[in-house]
Amino acid sequence: MLTVDEREPMLFEQNxxxxxxESLRSRRKSGLAPAPRRRRPRRRTVIAIAAAGVAIAIxxxxxxxxGVTGGADPAAAAVLHRVALRAAQQPPDxxxxxxxxxxxxxxSASTFLFVVGDGRTLFFHQPLIRASWIxxxxxxxxxxxAGEVTFxxxxxxxxxxxxxxxxxxxxxxxxxxxxxxxxxxxxxxxxVNLPTDPEELLELIENREVIGGPSGDWxxxxxxxxxxxxxYTLPKVRAALYQVAAELPGVELVxxxxxxxxRPGVAVxxxxxxxxxxxxxxxxxxxxxxxxxxxxxxxxxxxxxxVESGGPGAIYGGVGPAGxxxxxxTYLVSGVVDSTSESL
Numbered sequence: 091m092l093t094v095d096e097r098e099p100m101l102f103e104q105n106x107x108x109x110x111x112e113s114l115r116s117r118r119k120s121g122l123a124p125a126p127r128r129r130r131p132r133r134r135t136v137i138a139i140a141a142a143g144v145a146i147a148i149x150x151x152x153x154x155x156x157g158v159t160g161g162a163d164p165a166a167a168a169v170l171h172r173v174a175l176r177a178a179q180q181p182p183d184x185x186x187x188x189x190x191x192x193x194x195x196x197x198s199a200s201t202f203l204f205v206v207g208d209g210r211t212l213f214f215h216q217p218l219i220r221a222s223w224i225x226x227x228x229x230x231x232x233x234x235x236a237g238e239v240t241f242x243x244x245x246x247x248x249x250x251x252x253x254x255x256x257x258x259x260x261x262x263x264x265x266x267x268x269x270x271x272x273x274x275x276x277x278x279x280x281x282v283n284l285p286t287d288p289e290e291l292l293e294l295i296e297n298r299e300v301i302g303g304p305s306g307d308w309x310x311x312x313x314x315x316x317x318x319x320x321x322y323t324l325p326k327v328r329a330a331l332y333q334v335a336a337e338l339p340g341v342e343l344v345x346x347x348x349x350x351x352x353r354p355g356v357a358v359x360x361x362x363x364x365x366x367x368x369x370x371x372x373x374x375x376x377x378x379x380x381x382x383x384x385x386x387x388x389x390x391x392x393x394x395x396x397v398e399s400g401g402p403g404a405i406y407g408g409v410g411p412a413g414x415x416x417x418x419x420t421y422l423v424s425g426v427v428d429s430t431s432e433s434l
Contacts, residue, residue, distance in 0.1 A: 191231075355374045
């Protein structure tokens with residue numbers, strides 16, 4: 091692995107210390123302090139769809155002087171403030187007009203554990219291509235198409251063949267799903283009118299006035315991802331979202347990554363605080379444009395289940411050894427189109 095001294099700095103690392111210091115000075119001058127945080131009780135994690143990703147993470151340490159702190163890990167906060175500035179500098183994309191739609195295409199991959207029986211198990215991937223058309227009135231269409239199942243290893247494939255090639259998708263593979271939605275059924279809220287002031291935006295998100303949900307910084311981090319994906323968001327609002335993330339205790343810097351489409355990016359993450367949680371949610375963005383490139387879940391500790399309890403044919407998500415990427419989504423293209431049958 092390259093050390094900081096052995097490589098050229100990435101774009102997002104240039105002047106990152108100055109950005110962090112300026113942010114701290116501005117907060118002190120204004121007399122503002124981060125809003126108090128509310129921790130929700132720890133709860134058992136629900137085993138959800140899992141996935142395998144192809145992102146390759148290289149930790150990028152960013153040193154800050156002693157005494158400089160933020161809500162997030164100092165390295166993550168510094169990078170997020172830098173990317174927020176990049177976001178604010180971007181020209182706004184054309185907004186969808188009445189009768190038009192914001193089109194987004196993404197690909198994801200989920201990993202499941204299949205119980206063959208007699209103590210034997212195997213892991214398989216279930217890919218999915220998703221296209222969404224969302225109009226300014228909250229109407230639109232979502233088309234999901236499942237890809238061909240693959241296996242994590244050749245051993246998994248051999249186990250499947252030896253078991254008689256059982257159907258792995260009986261309960262988890264979606265096939266093709268084409269849904270249409272009327273006005274208001276896809277709308278979270280008119281994001282164009284969200285405040286660009288980070289403190290105001292944080293208050294709205296924490297009070298769950300933008301999107302409903304449980305309280306807590308873990309949920310707030312996930313809601314930031316909700317507001318960045320498949321949405322038309324003005325650059326200054328996007329910048330404010332990154333600044334909000336920079337004020338969340340628990341956000342940490344993963345570092346440089348390559349997303350599922352081979353694009354270079356930088357990732358920050360939040361580990362689920364539940365007592366039995368073993369997953370970390372990562373957001374990957376382009377440091378040059380601040381666009382969300384992808385996201386996913388990774389296990390930070392071994393996660394197992396009692397495979398005998400479900401019996402042969404049982405399928406589990408969210409399990410595997412530490413380091414398993416249980417879910418990954420890559421956002422491939424986004425733009426305005428004139429109908430729900432048009433794509434980019």
